[in-house]
Amino acid sequence: xxxxxxxxxxxxxxxxxxxxxxxxxxxxxxxxxxxxxxxxxxxxxxxxxxxxxxxxxxxxxxxxxxxxxxxxxxxxxxxxxxxxxxxxxxxxxxxxxxxxxxxxxxxxxxxxxxxxxxxxxxxxxxxxxxxxxxxxxxxxxxxxxxxxxxxxxxxxxxxxxxxxxxxxxxxxxxxxxxxxxxxxxxxxxxxxxxxxxxxxxxxxxxxxxxxxxxxxxxxxxxxxxxxxxxxxxxxxxxxxxxxxxxxxxxxxxxxxxxxxxxxxxxxxxxxxxxxxxxxxxxxxxxxxxxxxxxxxxxxxxxxxxxxxxxxxxxxxxxxxxxxxxxxxxxxxxxxxxxxxxxxxxxxxxxxxxxxxxxxxxxxxxxxxxxxxxxxxxxxxxxxxxxxxxxxxxxxxxxxxxxxxxxxxxxxxxxxxxxxxxxxxxxxxxxxxxxxxxxxxxxxxxxxxxxxxxxxxxxxxxxxxxxxxxxxxxxxxxxxxxxxxxxxxxxxxxxxxxxxxxxxxxxxxxxxxxxxxxxxxxxxxxxxxxxxxxxxxxxxxxxxxxxxxxxxxxxxxxxxxxxxxxxxxxxxxxxxxxxxxxxxxxxxxxxxxxxxxxxxxxxxxxxxxxxxxxxxxxxxxxxxxxxxxxxxxxxxxxxxxxxxxxxxxxxxxxxxxxxxxxxxxxxxxxxxxxxxxxxxxxxxxxxxxxxxxxxxxxxxxxxxxxxxxxxxxxxxxxxxxxxxxxxxxxxxxxxxxxxxxxxxxxxxxxxxxxxxxxxxxxxxxxxxxxxxxxxxxxxxxxxxxxxxxxxxxxxxxxxxxxxxxxxxxxxxxxxxxxxxxxxxxxxxxxxxxxxxxxxxxxxxxxxxxxxxxxxxxxxxxxxxxxxxxxxxxxxxxxxxxxxxxxxxxxxxxxxxxxxxxxxxxxxxxxxxxxxxxxxxxxxxxxxx
Numbered sequence: 001x002x003x004x005x006x007x008x009x010x011x012x013x014x015x016x017x018x019x020x021x022x023x024x025x026x027x028x029x030x031x032x033x034x035x036x037x038x039x040x041x042x043x044x045x046x047x048x049x050x051x052x053x054x055x056x057x058x059x060x061x062x063x064x065x066x067x068x069x070x071x072x073x074x075x076x077x078x079x080x081x082x083x084x085x086x087x088x089x090x091x092x093x094x095x096x097x098x099x100x101x102x103x104x105x106x107x108x109x110x111x112x113x114x115x116x117x118x119x120x121x122x123x124x125x126x127x128x129x130x131x132x133x134x135x136x137x138x139x140x141x142x143x144x145x146x147x148x149x150x151x152x153x154x155x156x157x158x159x160x161x162x163x164x165x166x167x168x169x170x171x172x173x174x175x176x177x178x179x180x181x182x183x184x185x186x187x188x189x190x191x192x193x194x195x196x197x198x199x200x201x202x203x204x205x206x207x208x209x210x211x212x213x214x215x216x217x218x219x220x221x222x223x224x225x226x227x228x229x230x231x232x233x234x235x236x237x238x239x240x241x242x243x244x245x246x247x248x249x250x251x252x253x254x255x256x257x258x259x260x261x262x263x264x265x266x267x268x269x270x271x272x273x274x275x276x277x278x279x280x281x282x283x284x285x286x287x288x289x290x291x292x293x294x295x296x297x298x299x300x301x302x303x304x305x306x307x308x309x310x311x312x313x314x315x316x317x318x319x320x321x322x323x324x325x326x327x328x329x330x331x332x333x334x335x336x337x338x339x340x341x342x343x344x345x346x347x348x349x350x351x352x353x354x355x356x357x358x359x360x361x362x363x364x365x366x367x368x369x370x371x372x373x374x375x376x377x378x379x380x381x382x383x384x385x386x387x388x389x390x391x392x393x394x395x396x397x398x399x400x401x402x403x404x405x406x407x408x409x410x411x412x413x414x415x416x417x418x419x420x421x422x423x424x425x426x427x428x429x430x431x432x433x434x435x436x437x438x439x440x441x442x443x444x445x446x447x448x449x450x451x452x453x454x455x456x457x458x459x460x461x462x463x464x465x466x467x468x469x470x471x472x473x474x475x476x477x478x479x480x481x482x483x484x485x486x487x488x489x490x491x492x493x494x495x496x497x498x499x500x501x502x503x504x505x506x507x508x509x510x511x512x513x514x515x516x517x518x519x520x521x522x523x524x525x526x527x528x529x530x531x532x533x534x535x536x537x538x539x540x541x542x543x544x545x546x547x548x549x550x551x552x553x554x555x556x557x558x559x560x561x562x563x564x565x566x567x568x569x570x571x572x573x574x575x576x577x578x579x580x581x582x583x584x585x586x587x588x589x590x591x592x593x594x595x596x597x598x599x600x601x602x603x604x605x606x607x608x609x610x611x612x613x614x615x616x617x618x619x620x621x622x623x624x625x626x627x628x629x630x631x632x633x634x635x636x637x638x639x640x641x642x643x644x645x646x647x648x649x650x651x652x653x654x655x656x657x658x659x660x661x662x663x664x665x666x667x668x669x670x671x672x673x674x675x676x677x678x679x680x681x682x683x684x685x686x687x688x689x690x691x692x693x694x695x696x697x698x699x700x701x702x703x704x705x706x707x708x709x710x711x712x713x714x715x716x717x718x719x720x721x722x723x724x725x726x727x728x729x730x731x732x733x734x735x736x737x738x739x740x741x742x743x744x745x746x747x748x749x750x751x752x753x754x755x756x757x758x759x760x761x762x763x764x765x766x767x768x769x770x771x772x773x774x775x776x777x778x779x780x781x782x783x784x785x786x787x788x789x790x791x792x793x794x795x796x797x798x799x800x801x802x803x804x805x806x807x808x809x810x811x812x813x814x815x816x817x818x819x820x821x822x823x824x825x826x827x828x829x830x831x832x833x834x835x836x837x838x839x840x841x842x843x844x845x846x847x848x849x850x851x852x853x854x855x856x857x858x859x860x861x862x863x864x865x866x867x868x869x870x871x872x873x874x875x876x877x878x879x880x881x882x883x884x885x886x887x888x889x890x891x892x893x894x895x896x897x898x899x900x901x902x903x904x905x906x907x908x909x910x911x912x913x914x915x916x917x918x919x920x921x922x923x924x925x926x927x
Contacts, residue, residue, distance in 0.1 A: 112303035133163035354385030372402035747782035
């Protein structure tokens with residue numbers, strides 16, 4: 001082929017020229033393309049070199065040198081993942097190990113493959129002295145990451161024996177000194193290296209890093225800026241500079257440097273992506289941090305800084321199982337890292353696992369000088385474990401470790417409040433207030449604590465301090481408004497709430513408080529108008545719309561109006577978890593299963609990785625009877641949170657509803673594996689087996705529980721339950737007796753033992769048990785309820801009244817107890833029956849059992865026509881409950897409406913149940 005017939009217009013860039021030559025000439029040999037690529041590499045035009053090398057490999061895929069050179073250029077363009085693949089292909093094709101090994105090992109290390117570097121290259125020896133020095137230094141760096149200091153020291157020494165004075169190895173030795181806290185020696189070594197090599201960028205980077213390690217961030221930033229001025233393409237220096245700026249809270253400067261780094265060609269560098277994620281975390285955007293760190297971890301799953309940051313983001317987002325998995329990896333690899341341990345401890349605290357929290361934080365508090373933060377975490381772990389005394393002592397240690405730690409003193413004050421020491425609590429809050437001129441948390445609590453004790457003068461004094469410290473926060477003026485309202489100064493309260501809104505126009509707490517003042521002044525329309533105006537002005541304001549929906553609910557607006565506001569909130573904020581959850585719950589309260597499921601599906605589409613959204617979607621599907629879809633959804637929840645016992649329990653519930661006991665038990669066994677001491681899962685396994693008549697399996701599980709938890713009564717209780725399920729009453733007595741001996745205040749076990757005594761015909765034992773229990777536990781509501789129900793069943797109405805009265809005396813708003821008391825009283829013609837029935841109705845006017853009782857009490861007192869409407873409502877609420885229909889028949893007869901009664905009985909006589917037919921026919925004979 002000749003080229004004189006093809007005239008190509010000259011282009012200005014080497015890249016365009018490379019494309020032209022590659023596409024149009026077709027005459028260059030593979031070797032000439034490789035040579036062209038080398039020329040571009042020499043000019044640092046790596047994108048053009050990549051094109052030439054790919055063209056060369058198209059002609060000859062087995063060209064080892066082209067593969068190696070392509071790997072080098074891909075590294076230069078920050079595509080280390082593909083670079084590693086190309087370098088490995090070059091190695092397979094026989095390219096010299098002396099050239100491949102140093103580059104490949106360093107690439108792997110930069111991808112976070114620390115252990116792989118040690119395994120693959122730890123014992124490799126190269127013939128070229130420079131290559132050997134480079135490789136041994138990289139291996140030393142890998143050992144250093146894993147805190148294997150002796151191995152790192154040996155690797156660096158070997159590198160220097162091979163190539164005396166080799167700067168990277170000397171830098172490695174200095175870094176080793178630094179991580180061992182030998183900073184003076186490290187600094188001396190860095191200064192000597194710079195004396196020998198004044199412009200060596202690696203040595204300059206070491207000096208800057210030592211400033212960072214000593215928290216001299218301003219000095220470090222200056223040194224990194226000097227490095228960048230000498231080499232604008234030094235992405236490592238830019239990353240470190242960004243980190244230093246972030247630590248100094250100079251976020252705007254950090255963002256500028258990040259943009260400059262991207263512009264300089266570092267956009268695909270995972271470490272720059274990490275810097276961006278770090279900056280986003282500081283800006284309060286954990287969702288974006290999650291996306292950025294996941295991007296890094298897809299290509300470098302062992303990159304510890306990204307795992308740590310990902311764990312912090314997931315913790316912030318409430319994805320505790322995902323956070324735990326990430327942070328556990330970091331702690332396993334870096335057990336001395338305080339930040340990783342602290343975050344993992346926080347995960348366990350959020351999930352209520354005090355034991356694991358203590359295990360995790362223990363190495364931190366056993367240090368010679370534990371930090372105040374670590375001691376505070378240990379205190380929280382004790383508090384979560386209900387060991388208040390040790391928690392309080394640990395907080396006192398934390399406060400001594402750092403007198404100015406406002407958060408610790410504030411938390412100590414809260415514990416003092418909880419333990420009934422208000423004066424000590426207020427003393428701690430005042431110390432915390434004095435410790436900081438800007439932190440207003442303690443002052444806020446001081447105001448609230450004085451308000452609760454009606455000490456308004458002290459509250460006002462604390463309020464003055466709060467207002468000076470935090471004059472631009474709407475929360476400040478919302479608290480001030482609450483204080484004035486408590487003092488009955490409603491004009492002052494309104495002014496304070498309006499001040500809060502002047503700072504933040506859609507501040508929901510102030511909106512709600514103003515609305516409540518409007519309602520007090522009988523001006524609900526004014527409140528409505530304010531909400532509408534706020535929403536119109538702040539069209540996307542989620543909090544204003546949710547507050548408006550809450551206001552509508554409190555003022556008993558229609559479901560349609562409330563739902564319309566919530567749907568608008570979701571539409572305006574489609575990625576808001578809170579908005580979606582509130583709408584779904586509103587549909588649930590409105591008993592609109594179809595709309596609830598549809599809203600849940602929309603929420604999952606918008607937020608597919610939100611555990612809270614996925615869980616509520618599964619619950620909606622389960623409530624609507626779509627068990628197969630619920631199982632699919634809960635399986636997704638388990639994928640999102642593989643160690644979550646809640647997710648696995650939800651999946652088990654769906655399998656139970658789908659009549660798949662094996663699937664349910666399998667899910668619960670996984671929950672036990674995730675959390676061996678999670679007793680509800682082990683109990684549910686036995687109960688599912690009992691429901692499916694698997695008595696031998698249930699007994700095996702119960703005995704296992706007795707063996708693994710010999711001091712816990714639950715294994716013996718389940719053994720008794722298994723015998724009861726088989727109606728082996730006498731056999732159930734010994735395990736229940738053992739359980740009650742181990743847990744002498746367990747009302748549930750008392751009720752079970754009483755029942756088996758009765759069923760076994762041991763009345764004397766049941767009576768003795770009852771007498772002793774009621775002497776020891778005269779106010780036990782569970783025992784009273786159990787015994788009251790038994791008396792009702794035995795038609796011992798006076799005995800039942802005694803028990804239900806005892807419950808109502810303690811719990812005057814207990815609807816079930818009131819309803820049962822009313823029924824029992826009615827049966828003995830006690831006139832107080834109507835009073836109890838009416839109160840139960842006032843508390844729960846939609847409850848069919850309550851409606852039925854009130855109706856029948858009225859019938860029994862000669863007010864059949866007054867009672868009938870309640871009985872009609874009861875049937876509408878529970879149309880398939882035949883007992884309600886029979887009671888209505890009795891009321892119709894009492895009201896003189898025998899024809900209607902006869903018609904109802906004729907319908908009942910067609911019922912599928914033989915007992916219902918027979919009862920209806922018997923009643924028909926009496927009319």
